[in-house]
Amino acid sequence: MRWMVTGARGMLGADVMAALSRAPGEEDATGFGRDLDVTDGGAVEDALDALAPDVVVNCAAWTDVDGAETHPDEAVEVNGRAVEGLALACAKRGARLVHISTDYVFDGQGREPYGEDAPVGPVNAYGRSKLAGERAALAHGHTVVRTAWLYGARGRSFPATMIRLAAERETVAVVTDQTGQPTWSADLAARLVELGRSGAPGGVYHGTNAGRATWHDLAREVFTLLGADPGRVVPTTSAAFARPAPRPAWSVLGHDRWALAGLPPMRHWREALRAAWPYLSVS
Template identity: 55%
Template sequence: MRWLVTGAGGLLGHEVTAALAAEGADAVGLDRRALDVTDPDALAAAFTRHRPGLVVNCAAYTAVEAAEDEEERALLVNGDGPRHLAALCARHGTRLLHLSTDYVFPGDADTPYSEDHPTDPRNAYGRSKRAGERAVLELLPDRGAVVRTAWLHGRHGPNFVRTMTGRARGEGPVDVVADQVGQPTWAADVARLLLALGRTPGARGVFHATNAGRATWYELAREVFRLVGADPGRVRPVSGAAFGGRAPRPPYTVLGHARWQEAGIPPPRPWREALGEALREATGERGAGGSGVPGAPPVPPGQPLQDGDQFGG
């Protein structure tokens, strides 16, 4: 079976294509320049050329703040793109694993959201991702799966954990949002789950691919500082209002993982365990006192930190 990975140039797309290559799978990864998921003709040509048996759609518009002003553009990529893909998959008998987000939920819960909990996004980005979910589930009821993830970190591209390792090497306090609760998630773990899902016959519906447990951005930042040998006391809690963003963030988006067990796939591991392995890998096993992740993007001192355009979605 040939795998086709769209959005292969992004944080998660990199990990999925790397995992497939490591296993010697027959796979093709196409980044945004090679395949625009909003172009039906380009998609049709890609299907004719590569003849995939399974598509992993990692292509997405993830600019949470910008989506408030560009909702039509976000819907084009996150809603129409998956619809075009699902229609082609239905025509060719191809399976589709479509990546979505915790932001489809409003954040008004105090226990983990189940896979079948009603969605009600608070911002334009979440609405655009919900549109893509609906398209996949409607057009591919037997061969489509929606895989929601959140708070991604990894080796490729800017993300919150890389930013924190960069700040840990500096001096002075770091203000981080402390009133949003979610699940820090290692992209490499999501890639492994996607491969397992793709190799499970009949797996369909909605799955939650986040590391287990819960944390605030503040708690995550403190754990990163601790693991790289910096003083966690430098991290200071602030409210989300201090961030000053226009897009409302859901305050609680912890996701449940029951569907993995139903599919016979081991559920995701705890986020602290995954984060520790991610940082050991990124620092070449240098351990405490290491220099953190090379190339972590700079953030102006004094700027409160949370998710956002540069941290994925």
Template identity: 45%
Template sequence: MNVLVFGQTGQVATELALFDGVTCLGRADADLTDPGACEAVIAATDADAVINAAAYTAVDKAEENRDTAMIVNAMAPTAMAAAAAARGIPFVHISTDYVFDGSGSAPWQPDAPTGPLGVYGASKLGGEKGVAAAGGTYAILRTAWVFSAHGNNFVRTMRRLGAERDALTIVGDQIGGPTPARDIAAACMKIARALHADPSKSGTYHFSGAPDVSWADFAREIFAQSDLSVDVTDITTDQYPTPAKRPANSRLNCTTTTSAFGIERPDWRAGLAQVLADLTP
């Protein structure tokens, strides 16, 4: 199956590029600030499915750049989904836990009420609504806490800081499932194939790593597997203010993804070991 991927340098797109039959598009091929251009690329493609792995992901900067975030995260995916629907091919769109308000402690179900806390989450929710309304075969795959051996992510930041310091304070009251980009890419490919065979599986799904942990405990595991001696002290979200508010509860219920596609939640600790091996010279 030939798959057209929007995104080229991002964490998931980099992993998708390793699959046979995948063509990844960078900004020179399709500028996400021009939804019409994205639509035209799909209209001209002979691919069997489209995956959108590109997004405006600068959560804090989105607070100041609302218009750009909305174009890239809401208008562009809506245009892509409409073009895919017109061609009769599946569209897989990666979304985020940030569409929820982070309340409570129960894992979020795919049909739970949304309530984004900031511009980034609101823009991603706008994209979800546009994709679902396009009338084609689609899957919205919400994920969380993405990490890999490339790009900007928590694992690489902790490795750098852990090599420089012997003590760190890390937020301990935000809980979620760290998710290896490699596993997200594999899930997207499997879902695209399944939708191609059975459009009735269209819908919104969740996919994140297990077990759920705090950022502080995630950091402790990174340091343990990296053989770095770093004393981690838990702090509250209020003690680490950011321009955009983060959800405290990013737990995602992924059972429908398992039942529909046979995709289990990956053990992020095993994924972390692989990433650290990739990062080791």
């Protein structure tokens, strides 16, 4: 199979490229970073024509959640309109698009895991821009994979920040009123490759590690793995950290749809964090 990966220099995109290099069989993968501007429709079509990929994994995105509040048009350009062009171009060429989305398309008011077909209602500009991209991809029969609380070996991540703060501070205040699913980018990348190879139907899938945690829970687990006293992680609330964009309080996703691809849900977040531990860099 031939693969094209956009955003291939970022945390998830780089892990997708690594997963493809380890995949069984002959996987021909080409990754683009900033050398392909996904908002340039002509450049995107040229790349598709040159590579003739079977599967396109779109990891390119505007990811600055707070920045999207003050630059909503720019966020929509990358996360919405660019996806519309990519989705249409892939559909015309018979390529399958696997587009990465987010838990931020939900309002965060739930108390049970959001199913793949649960009503959406983003509470910030970033979420609205990502929802626009979802709708564009789905309108052309493609696949959307929502993820949440992603961390990995590249770029900034919450676990790496906690590792650094554990060395710098006696105590660290972390919120207890946001609940989600910490997800290792390498686990998600491997699942994206499995999904692309599976021939599973298009639609929405939820790509997060299993279980649930607050940011406070995750920080305590990091301290535990460091051999530090988890009691140094002090509970607080989101009100103590004023930010331009509101965050959803509940970001727990259900995973029922993986059965359509013949794949089990991803492993528990604590198990994944332990596996990721040797690869995490201090941020």
